[in-house]
Amino acid sequence: MFAAYVTVTLLASAVNGIAAIANLIGHDYPKTQADKMRVPRTWIPALGSLLAAGAVGLLAGFAFPLLGTLAAAGLVLYFLGALGAHLRVHDHQLGAWAVFFCLAVAALAVNLAYHGAPSSCR
Incomplete structure (x- = not known):
């Protein structure tokens, strides 16, 4: 189980x-997607920051399991x-959405399977 947890999380x-x-660097792809979804381009840095927080939170979950669980749940949302x-x-x-979503769900699933539900959820 540990190998799956580490692999999926990484x-x-x-x-x-x-x-x-x-x-965050202003690549054309996020701009094109924002235009296609009719999302203001001014939201792109904030959305990038949320993705970055999720990515860092998943890694922090190796040291602080609750943080990893919350990061994975945040990415699912x-x-x-x-x-x-x-x-x-x-x-x-x-x-592309399905790949990202399935990875977030998988990260949450392996996190919960490896560490168990947080004590406040039991």
Whole structure:
């Protein structure tokens, strides 16, 4: 179980970290997506910061398990919001979204499986 936890967590952190960097440096892809989703471009740095916080939080979860669980849950919520943005504009090209969402769900699942539910949730 430990190997799956480490592998999924590192992969999810890396993918979200790369997406965060793309948002924060002003790469064209996030701008194009923001325009397509009719999201103001001024939101791009904030969205990138949320992705970066999720990526760093997943890594911090190795030392502080609750933080990793919260980061994974936050990423799941982030991508549910992204799904809402896609559906709002009737965009059904959800391949990239599905990869990110499934990684976030997998990170949350392996985190909970390895560490168990936080004591406040039991």
